[in-house]
Amino acid sequence: xxxxxxxxxxxxxxxxxxxxxxxxxxxxxxxxxxxxxxxxxxxxxxxxxxxxxxxxxxxxxxxxxxxxxxxxxxxxxxxxxxxxxxxxxxxxxxxxxxxxxxxxxxxxxxxxxxxxxxxxxxxxxxxxxxxxxxxxxxxxxxxxxxxxxxxxxxxxxxxxxxxxxxxxxxxxxxxxxxxxxxxxxxxxxxxxxxxxxxxxxxxxxxxxxxxxxxxxxxxxxxxxxxxxxxxxxxxxxxxxxxxxxxxxxxxxxxxxxxxxxxxxxxxxxxxxxxxxxxxxxxxxxxxxxxxxxxxxxxxxxxxxxxxxxxxxxxxxxxxxxxxxxxxxxxxxxxxxxxxxxxxxxxxxxxxxxxxxxxxxxxxxxxxxxxxxxxxxxxxxxxxxxxxxxxxxxxxxxxxxxxxxxxxxxxxxxxxxxxxxxxxxxxxxxxxxxxxxxxxxxxxxxxxxxxxxxxxxxxxxxxxxxxxxxxxxxxxxxxxxxxxxxxxxxxxxxxxxxxxxxxxxxxxxxxxxxxxxxxxxxxxxxxxxxxxxxxxxxxxxxxxxxxxxxxxxxxxxxxxxxxx
Amino acid sequence: xxxxxxxxxxxxxxxxxxxxxxxxxxxxxxxxxxxxxxxxxxxxxxxxxxxxxxxxxxxxxxxxxxxxxxxxxxxxxxxxxxxxxxxxxxxxxxxxxxxxxxxxxxxxxxxxxxxxxxxxxxxxxxxxxxxxxxxxxxxxxxxxxxxxxxxxxxxxxxxxxxxxxxxxxxxxxxxxxxxxxxxxxxxxxxxxxxxxxxxxxxxxxxxxxxxxxxxxxxxxxxxxxxxxxxxx
Numbered sequence: 001x002x003x004x005x006x007x008x009x010x011x012x013x014x015x016x017x018x019x020x021x022x023x024x025x026x027x028x029x030x031x032x033x034x035x036x037x038x039x040x041x042x043x044x045x046x047x048x049x050x051x052x053x054x055x056x057x058x059x060x061x062x063x064x065x066x067x068x069x070x071x072x073x074x075x076x077x078x079x080x081x082x083x084x085x086x087x088x089x090x091x092x093x094x095x096x097x098x099x100x101x102x103x104x105x106x107x108x109x110x111x112x113x114x115x116x117x118x119x120x121x122x123x124x125x126x127x128x129x130x131x132x133x134x135x136x137x138x139x140x141x142x143x144x145x146x147x148x149x150x151x152x153x154x155x156x157x158x159x160x161x162x163x164x165x166x167x168x169x170x171x172x173x174x175x176x177x178x179x180x181x182x183x184x185x186x187x188x189x190x191x192x193x194x195x196x197x198x199x200x201x202x203x204x205x206x207x208x209x210x211x212x213x214x215x216x217x218x219x220x221x222x223x224x225x226x227x228x229x230x231x232x233x234x235x236x237x238x239x240x241x242x243x244x245x246x247x248x249x250x251x252x253x254x255x256x257x258x259x260x261x262x263x264x265x266x267x268x269x270x271x272x273x274x275x276x277x278x279x280x281x282x283x284x285x286x287x288x289x290x291x292x293x294x295x296x297x298x299x300x301x302x303x304x305x306x307x308x309x310x311x312x313x314x315x316x317x318x319x320x321x322x323x324x325x326x327x328x329x330x331x332x333x334x335x336x337x338x339x340x341x342x343x344x345x346x347x348x349x350x351x352x353x354x355x356x357x358x359x360x361x362x363x364x365x366x367x368x369x370x371x372x373x374x375x376x377x378x379x380x381x382x383x384x385x386x387x388x389x390x391x392x393x394x395x396x397x398x399x400x401x402x403x404x405x406x407x408x409x410x411x412x413x414x415x416x417x418x419x420x421x422x423x424x425x426x427x428x429x430x431x432x433x434x435x436x437x438x439x440x441x442x443x444x445x446x447x448x449x450x451x452x453x454x455x456x457x458x459x460x461x462x463x464x465x466x467x468x469x470x471x472x473x474x475x476x477x478x479x480x481x482x483x484x485x486x487x488x489x490x491x492x493x494x495x496x497x498x499x500x501x502x503x504x505x506x507x508x509x510x511x512x513x514x515x516x517x518x519x520x521x522x523x524x525x526x527x528x529x530x531x532x533x534x535x536x537x538x539x540x541x542x543x544x545x546x547x548x549x550x551x552x553x554x555x556x557x558x559x560x561x562x563x
Numbered sequence: 564x565x566x567x568x569x570x571x572x573x574x575x576x577x578x579x580x581x582x583x584x585x586x587x588x589x590x591x592x593x594x595x596x597x598x599x600x601x602x603x604x605x606x607x608x609x610x611x612x613x614x615x616x617x618x619x620x621x622x623x624x625x626x627x628x629x630x631x632x633x634x635x636x637x638x639x640x641x642x643x644x645x646x647x648x649x650x651x652x653x654x655x656x657x658x659x660x661x662x663x664x665x666x667x668x669x670x671x672x673x674x675x676x677x678x679x680x681x682x683x684x685x686x687x688x689x690x691x692x693x694x695x696x697x698x699x700x701x702x703x704x705x706x707x708x709x710x711x712x713x714x715x716x717x718x719x720x721x722x723x724x725x726x727x728x729x730x731x732x733x734x735x736x737x738x739x740x741x742x743x744x745x746x747x748x749x750x751x752x753x754x755x756x757x758x759x760x761x762x763x764x765x766x767x768x769x770x771x772x773x774x775x776x777x778x779x780x781x782x783x784x785x786x787x788x789x790x791x792x793x794x795x
Binding site for chain 1: 571572575577578663665667
C-alpha cells in the first residue's frame with residue numbers, strides 16, 4: 001500500500017513538474033486585441049498606423065486571398081544583453097511576420113498557396129532583433145493567407161520569451177513525455193504477450209490496448225515539437241487524438257465492468273457506447289469540447305461501475321474509486337491537458353493494480369490446484385494401504401493360506417493385480433473407463449475372498465473410448481460393498497450404465513443389495529464423496545453433477561459430465 | 564463360556580470362530596456371530612454373555628457406540644481391529660485386550676487367557692468405567708473412583724464427590740481391569756491404593772483401611788499379609 005501510494009505521488013509530481021516547465025512565471029509581454037483587414041499593402045506593416053478601419057475579426061477570407069493582422073504588444077521587460085527574445089506563433093495559414101515594420105520571419109508563401117505546395121509549420125519560433133524589444137509599445141503585423149481553412153481566421157497563439165528558452169523548453173518537456181509514453185508502450189507490449197500466452201484473459205488484452213492508445217495519445221499530442229506540421233494537416237492530428245480518446249473512453253469502463261461484474265452489463269455498456277458515439281458526433285470540430293465530454297462520461301460511468309464494485313466488496317474497488325475521485329479533483333486544479341494525462345496515467349496504474357491482484361489470485365489458485373492434485377494422488381494411493389483394507393485383507397489371506405493354499409494363491413494374484421492397476425493410474429488425472437472397470441472387477445474379486453459374498457458386475461452402454469478420473473467408480477464400489485448386506489441368495493450386484501446425449505454424459509452406478517443401512521451416512525462416506533467431488537472438479541471444473549441416493553433395490557449414484 | 568463375535572468380514576469371523584472353538588473346546592457353551600452393529604446391540608441386551616469379540620469398524624460405521632455399550636456390561640470385551648491407533652481409546656474405555664489384525668491363534672489364546680482370569684491385566688491406560696444410567700451410557704473417570712464394593716453380580720462405585728454408581732461387571736472382572744491402581748483388600752472391596760491414608764488395627768485383629776476422606780473399609784484377614792508385603 002505504501003509503495004503504491006508513493007508511486008502515485010511521484011507520478012503526479014512528475015507530470016505537474018513536466019507541465020510547469022512550459023509556463024514561465026512572469027510573462028515579459030502584454031498582448032492587446034488583434035485587428036484584421038483584407039487586402040495587401042506594405043505600409044500596413046509599419047508600427048504607427050491608424051487601425052480604426054480594421055476589424056476585430058474576419059469570418060471568411062476565400063481563395064487564399066492575402067489579408068493582414070496587427071497585434072499591439074507591450075514589452076514589459078527588455079531582454080538581457082546578447083539574449084534576444086523569440087516569438088512563437090501558432091496560426092492557421094502561411095504568412096510573413098513584421099515586428100515594428102521590420103520583416104523578422106517567413107512561414108510559407110502567403111498569397112501563393114494555391115499554386116505552390118504547402119510550406120511552413122503550424123508552430124514556429126522567430127527571433128526578434130534585440131534593438132526592437134525595448135520596454136514599451138510594439139506592433140506585430142502578419143501578412144497572411146489561409147487557403148485550406150478560410151473560415152479559421154485569427155485567434156492564434158502567441159508567446160514571447162527568451163529565444164533559447166522557447167526552443168529548448170518544449171524539447172525538454174517532450175523528452176519527459178516520451179519516456180512516459182515509452183513506459184506505457186512497454187506495458188502494452190508486455191501485456192499483449194501475456195494475452196497471446198493465455199488467450200482467455202481478455203482483461204490483459206484490454207489493458208494492453210488501453211496502454212497502446214495512451215501511448216499513441218501522448219505521442220500524437222507531443223508530436224508537434226519533433227515533426228513540423230503544416231496547418232492544413234492539423235485537423236488530422238486532432239482527429240487522431242479524438243479517436244484515440246474515444247477508444248480509451250470505451251475501453252476503461254469496459255475493463256472495470258469486467259473486473260467488477262454487475263447485472264445487465266451488456267445493456268449498460270450498450271448505453272455507454274451510444275452516449276460516447278453521441279458525444280463523438282455532435283460538435284465534432286470542437287475537439288477540446290468533445291474530448292472533455294468523453295473524459296467526463298468515462299469518469300461518470302467508471303465511477304458508477306466501481307461504486308457497485310465497492311458495494312459488493314470487490315477487491316481493490318475502493319482504491320480505484322478513490323483514484324477516480326482524485327481525477328475529478330485534478331481536473332479542477334490543473335489545465336485540461338495536464339489533467340487528462342495525469343488522470344489517465346492514474347487510471348491505467350489502477351488497472352494494472354487490479355490486473356496484478358487477479359494474477360496473484362490465479363497464481364494462488366494454481367498453487368492450490370497443485371496441492372489438491374497431490375492430495376488426491378495420495379488419497380488414491382492410500383486406498384490400498386489404509387489399515388481397514390490392508391489388515392482385513394491380510395487376515396483373510398492368512399486364513400485362506402492356512403485352510404486352502406491354492407485359493408490363497410489366487411487371492412494373492414487378485415491382490416497383485418489390484419496393486420498393479422493402482423500403480424498404473426496413480427499419477428493420472430483421467431484414465432480410460434476400461435481401466436477403471438478393471439480396477440473395480442479386481443476389487444470385487446478380492447472382496448469375494450474376504451466377505452464370501454457373490455459379487456456381480458454388470459455394464460450397459462459403456463463407450464471404451466471414454467475417460468474418467470481414477471478411483472471414482474472404485475470409491476463408489478467400496479461404499480457399496482461396505483454399506484450393504486447381501487441379498488438372500490448371498491449376492492450383491494453392481495451395475496454401471498453409461499448414457500450420452502447432447503447436453504451431458506452420465507454414469508449411473510447401481511447397487512442391488514439387501515437392507516442398506518437407514519442410519520445417516522457418517523464421515524467415512526464424507527471422505528469418499530469428497531474424493532469423488534474433488535476429482536470431478538479437478539478434471540471438469542464446475543461442469544459436473546454428482547448425486548447419491550437410496551432406492552428400493554439398494555443404492556443409486558449418478559455422475560453427470562456436461563459438455 | 565458364552566461368546567459373541569461381532570465382525571463384518573465373513574472370512575475373518577470364521578477364523579475367529581474356528582480358533583475360539585479350538586481354544587475353549589468343551590468349555591464353550593454358545594458361540595454366536597453377528598455382522599451388523601444394530602443386531603449386535605439387540606443381541607447384547609437380550610442374552611447373557613461372558614465375552615464379546617468386537618470389531619470396531621462395521622460396515623463403515625463407527626463401533627464406538629457399541630464399544631461403550633459393551634464395556635458397561637457384565638462381560639469382558641476384547642477388540643479385534645485393523646486400526647492399531649484405536650487401541651489406546653479401547654483400553655481407556657476398559658476393554659480386556661486389543662488384538663490387532665492380522666492375528667494368529669497364539670495371540671488369541673493370550674487374549675482369552677486374560678478373560679479366563681489366568682492372567683492379570685496390567686492396564687495402566689484405563690481411564691473410564693462406563694455405567695448405564697437411565698438407559699444411557701455414562702463414562703465415569705477412574706480418577707474419581709475411590710473404592711468399589713461388590714454387591715452380588717453388580718458392583719458399587721464410590722466416587723470422590725460422595726456419589727455412588729452401579730456397574731454391571733462383577734468385582735472379579737473389575738479387579739482384572741483395575742489391578743494397576745486398585746487392590747482387592749477384602750472379598751467385597753476394591754480400593755484405590757493411592758486413596759488409602761492408613762491401616763488401622765482394631766480389637767479382635769480386625770483390620771481397617773482408612774481412606775483420605777475418612778471412610779473406613781475392612782481388610783480381609785488373608786489379604787492383610789499380601790498387602791503388608793506389597794505396600795508397607
